[in-house]
Amino acid sequence: MGVKHFRSRRSILACLFIALLVTLPSCGPKKADVDAKKPSVAEASAPAAPKLPPLRVLFVGNNYTFDNGGIPAALTAMVHAKGERDILAVSSVGGGKTLQWHWEQGTARESVAHRGPWDYVVLQDFSTRPVDDPSAMFAYVRKFDELIRQAGAKTVLFMTWARLNEPENETVIVQAYNKIGRELGATVARVGPAWERVLDEKPSIKLHMEDRSHPTPAGTYLAACVFYATLLNDSPVGLPATLQLPNGKTLGVSPEDAKVLQKAAERVARVTPQD
Numbered sequence: 486m487g488v489k490h491f492r493s494r495r496s497i498l499a500c501l502f503i504a505l506l507v508t509l510p511s512c513g514p515k516k517a518d519v520d521a522k523k524p525s526v527a528e529a530s531a532p533a534a535p536k537l538p539p540l541r542v543l544f545v546g547n548n549y550t551f552d553n554g555g556i557p558a559a560l561t562a563m564v565h566a567k568g569e570r571d572i573l574a575v576s577s578v579g580g581g582k583t584l585q586w587h588w589e590q591g592t593a594r595e596s597v598a599h600r601g602p603w604d605y606v607v608l609q610d611f612s613t614r615p616v617d618d619p620s621a622m623f624a625y626v627r628k629f630d631e632l633i634r635q636a637g638a639k640t641v642l643f644m645t646w647a648r649l650n651e652p653e654n655e656t657v658i659v660q661a662y663n664k665i666g667r668e669l670g671a672t673v674a675r676v677g678p679a680w681e682r683v684l685d686e687k688p689s690i691k692l693h694m695e696d697r698s699h700p701t702p703a704g705t706y707l708a709a710c711v712f713y714a715t716l717l718n719d720s721p722v723g724l725p726a727t728l729q730l731p732n733g734k735t736l737g738v739s740p741e742d743a744k745v746l747q748k749a750a751e752r753v754a755r756v757t758p759q760d
Contacts, residue, residue: 542604543577543606545577545584546608547581548580549609549699549708550576558736559708567724581611585624598635613648623664626671640672644658648698652681659678679749706737
């Protein structure tokens with residue numbers, strides 16, 4: 486076989502081999518398959534659901550606010566139990582004090598103006614002030630409300646309960662807080678009416694201490710449920726019956742009583758139950 490003929494056959498075989506390679510399927514992944522495995526732009530850049538901003542609340546009041554570990558501590562435990570946001574709930578309080586005393590003494594004013602920023606400032610006057618001297622109550626609620634607005638916060642009025650031996654006073658207390666609340670456009674936390682509902686529906690739950698005035702742990706738990714519903718616009722139904730307070734202590738009621746207290750707070754605060 487001549488050299489020229491051999492080269493011709495080798496050229497033909499090379500051409501056939503190249504043609505075979507062109508017709509064979511590729512062993513690697515197709516571009517469409519690779520692209521299909523890549524996350525879409527929307528998937529790659531979708532942000533995580535934002536966490537709600539922390540809630541900042543200052544309570545100004547007396548024993549009704551701070552007994553049994555305090556409503557701020559109970560509210561904090563409830564918010565943390567739900568787990569959807571953080572909260573800073575603190576108080577400026579004095580045993581048996583009025584809003585007038587808090588204004589003149591100055592610590593509460595300093596807390597409102599310079600220790601925020603606050604989302605809400607809760608005002609709780611002496612329990613019989615709406616009955617004995619409503620004009621004084623109104624005067625100092627107005628003073629605090631102006632300061633609260635200047636600080637960029639919202640005023641919340643703590644509508645308290647009547648003493649156990651003076652149930653007729655609850656109507657007067659409700660009217661007083663509603664009147665000043667409407668005047669100022671302030672939110673009213675209707676704790677007293679929640680107490681009335683529980684006392685009517687299940688009087689075996691003791692809300693008043695032996696002095697017939699101050700709250701038992703169940704009373705503080707109920708008040709905290711009302712504030713939870715009012716400030717977070719969320720139903721307290723389903724919250725733990727026993728709360729772990731920030732100081733390591735607990736505040737609790739029986740699971741059966743917790744359901745009654747939670748439901749009363751939900752109804753009085755007019756919160757739609759959550760599914």
